[in-house]
Amino acid sequence: MPSYKTDRPFADRKLRNMDITHNPNTTLFKDQNEPSYAIPDFITDKERLELLDFWNDNFDTVGEIINDHIYRITYPMLFEKISDIIRPKIYEHFGDDIVFYSDIAKNDPMSVGDQMFKAVQPYGLHTDSVTHLDGYRPYKDIIIPLLIDGPGTYVTFNQRYRGHATMFMNGRDISSYANYHNIVKIQRYKDYGVENIDETNPDHDKLEMIMPRHIPLSVYDGLSIESIFLWQHCNAIVQDTSVLHAPTEFKGSKIGLTLHLMKRDESYKNSISGYYTPWSRHTIPIKKLK
Numbered sequence: 001m002p003s004y005k006t007d008r009p010f011a012d013r014k015l016r017n018m019d020i021t022h023n024p025n026t027t028l029f030k031d032q033n034e035p036s037y038a039i040p041d042f043i044t045d046k047e048r049l050e051l052l053d054f055w056n057d058n059f060d061t062v063g064e065i066i067n068d069h070i071y072r073i074t075y076p077m078l079f080e081k082i083s084d085i086i087r088p089k090i091y092e093h094f095g096d097d098i099v100f101y102s103d104i105a106k107n108d109p110m111s112v113g114d115q116m117f118k119a120v121q122p123y124g125l126h127t128d129s130v131t132h133l134d135g136y137r138p139y140k141d142i143i144i145p146l147l148i149d150g151p152g153t154y155v156t157f158n159q160r161y162r163g164h165a166t167m168f169m170n171g172r173d174i175s176s177y178a179n180y181h182n183i184v185k186i187q188r189y190k191d192y193g194v195e196n197i198d199e200t201n202p203d204h205d206k207l208e209m210i211m212p213r214h215i216p217l218s219v220y221d222g223l224s225i226e227s228i229f230l231w232q233h234c235n236a237i238v239q240d241t242s243v244l245h246a247p248t249e250f251k252g253s254k255i256g257l258t259l260h261l262m263k264r265d266e267s268y269k270n271s272i273s274g275y276y277t278p279w280s281r282h283t284i285p286i287k288k289l290k
């Protein structure tokens with residue numbers, strides 16, 4: 001499978017001390033006020049194993065590796081085997097006016113939405129809102145755990161961000177750059193427009209116990225836990241795409257399916273033009289390594 005590397009438009013030394021703002025608008029949508037929830041047994045174990053077979057049979061031919069740690073198959077809903085299992089369940093649960101990123105993003109210069117993925121280390125705190133597709137309003141994220149070696153959980157927070165997908169990195173001294181996600185770390189989250197900040201940090205002790213060891217606790221300043229979900233085979237975790245979230249510490253790797261659900265909205269228009277991508281003036285083509 002091909003490997004790619006993000007081609008960064010800024011030097012690493014500079015990236016340590018700057019935010020990456022692909023889209024500065026903090027009010028790209030106004031709806032989304034529902035609690036996060038899990039759907040037990042969203043798929044059967046037989047269907048889970050069929051989806052895992054799909055991963056094992058196809059990753060070498062249609063998968064890709066980005067920056068040595070993102071293993072993924074993009075546009076999963078365009079594969080018949082995945083679509084036949086997942087699509088009817090989504091329409092039944094959410095209504096048939098749901099639109100999948102996989103179905104409408106074919107003109108994107110790189111895939112930034114739905115994917116079947118293998119995670120080999122826990123991601124940090126973030127949101128995943130896909131906000132650049134004109135005519136389609138971001139709605140909900142759904143994550144379906146397919147394989148985890150041991151125990152794992154997933155935290156949603158009471159804080160929300162109604163802007164473009166963002167990684168929240170207060171106190172992290174790293175030179176991160178993402179082709180789609182904003183990266184914020186210079187100011188307090190409230191200053192970027194994160195809603196419902198709780199300066200008392202009521203859950204810091206709990207977070208210190210459960211969150212990934214390589215991420216400093218300062219990342220969660222101003223946050224409080226909404227729910228902790230088991231990262232459990234066959235369940236689905238559903239959240240408004242505005243919800244800040246992160247996986248807790250885990251060992252080994254995880255395989256899952258993540259989908260970014262949209263709704264048609266003629267009035268929604270937030271793409272930009274004149275750059276390589278319709279979401280950023282910074283992002284440039286990724287480099288193919290082999």
Ligand SMILES: [Fe+2]
Pocket residue numbers: 126127128245
């Ligand atoms: Fe996410």
